[in-house]
Amino acid sequence: MSTSRTCPGWSTSRKRNERATNLSVSTQAALLGSYGMKAVLDDNVSRFVTDWKPLDETRYRARFYFDPNTIPMASNNAHYIFYALNRDSVMVARLELRCYRTF
Numbered sequence: 001m002s003t004s005r006t007c008p009g010w011s012t013s014r015k016r017n018e019r020a021t022n023l024s025v026s027t028q029a030a031l032l033g034s035y036g037m038k039a040v041l042d043d044n045v046s047r048f049v050t051d052w053k054p055l056d057e058t059r060y061r062a063r064f065y066f067d068p069n070t071i072p073m074a075s076n077n078a079h080y081i082f083y084a085l086n087r088d089s090v091m092v093a094r095l096e097l098r099c100y101r102t103f
Contacts (some may be wrong), residue, residue: 022047031065041071048083055087066097073099 022040029036039047054060066081073079082095 023049031067036065060084068097071097073097075099075101 022042022045024038025035026038027034027036029038037049041047062082062084064082071079076099078096078098080094080096082093083091084093086092
């Protein structure tokens with residue numbers, strides 16, 4: 001999975017990197033702009049970054065780019081690629097990538 005931000009100064013140091021060995025920010029991971037974040041998915045352990053700065057915002061917009069061709073998925077597999085939590089850590093939004101194949 002690769003996600004990309006167009007902010008040139010963005011790095012995992014601005015976020016809390018939960019599994020640093022499998023998350024990296026580089027120019028090679030960029031799908032759009034100069035930098036991107038690459039997540040290595042080689043087991044069933046979640047990889048994520050958090051950003052609590054927008055916690056007090058009344059409106060939140062997120063934009064990211066995800067290349068579904070870089071992740072192997074079997075039929076009926078699902079990957080949750082974005083969560084939004086409120087102040088009480090209750091999920092208020094989730095973006096799911098699901099694979100359905102008929103052979």
